[in-house]
Amino acid sequence: MQYWVMKSEPGEFSLLDLKGKRRAFWDGIRNYQVRNMLRDEMRVGDRALFYHSNAGAETGVVGVMEVVKNAYPDATQFDKKSKYYDAKSDYSNPRWLGVEVEFIHELPRLVSLAELKGELAFQELPLIKKGNRLSIIKLTKVQFEKIVKLANKKV
């Protein structure tokens, strides 16, 4: 089993949105590095932390989900009405992929970006580095468990 962090702006798609749907296709990945990770490394059964980005004081890790379907083509790339539409992608060789994820649980509390930055153990984590623009980041089991543990600790 592998571990990940997946970012979404809560105004677009939040943990509660996922909770309501139970399962969702993680669409809108338009970065080649991220696409390659989805395609080559992410597999059914992997665990992922749900990270709310661009959310002011609420920015941080809020929940846990599971990958329930390996990567397959993202339909929004062919949808002219979608903001994720990509005119250069063609049906026979789709450029963009996504995975399906399922809600597992909400963390007892937010583990904020500020808190992650304060933990020495995460100094090397790309998630907290300035200029990091990958919306999906791989974690070690230890990092994943440490973040979950922090969420269970009273502030």
Place this chain on the structure above:
DNA sequence: GCCAACGTTGGC
């Protein structure tokens, strides 16, 4: 293949 211009992400 270089690199300037442009677009996007995401913290603040």
Place this chain on the structure above:
DNA sequence: GCCAACGTTGGC
């Protein structure tokens, strides 16, 4: 809303 960082595009 601003802007730093950095990925992508396209002219040469």
